[in-house]
Amino acid sequence: MDNNRIGEVQRKTSETEVLLQVELDGTGNHQIDTEIPFLNHMLTLFSFHSLCNLRVTARGDVEVDDHHSVEDIAICLGQALKMALGDKRGITRYGEATVPMDESLARVVLDLSGRSYLVYNVPMEREMIGNFATENVREFFQAVAANAGINIHIDLLRGSNTHHIIEAVFKAFARALKDAIEIEPRMEGIWSSKRVL
Known part of the structure; x- marks a missing residue:
């Protein structure tokens, strides 16, 4: 196992400039500045609950519109996670978490399989939170899944407050990822019958 599971990505386009670093074996330390306060809040929660150290400047x-920034940050997060995971030797691979936030309850199940797929069932009524368009939650996780090679299933089991719903989703994703990236000491190779992920 690589004892230094860190991924860093820089992305510059005509629309955005993003620098992102993630450290899988962290303590939840974070420095986040995206110009989108609600996204800052969600990424802070992701770092805290996954225990991944996260630095983002965007x-x-x-x-x-916030779409370009949200998507490009997610692209960078996905690429950085993929880089940090390396050959995925010894990882638990699967993760699942069901997280409440007051009246809301969200479930995330994921597989670090190398095959990207997103199933997203999260209805929300409110269109904006500050300068963050809530439709971009789906775009965020679609980009993470595609660039990290993760199969992610996200379901809202119940909920009415849009802020609470999104917060529960990000926390559940973080907790599920925390479990999936853990090293299983009994697994010496890749946890797949194909011996590759």
């Missing part, structure tokens, strides 16, 4: 055309 600048984008948020005066036009």
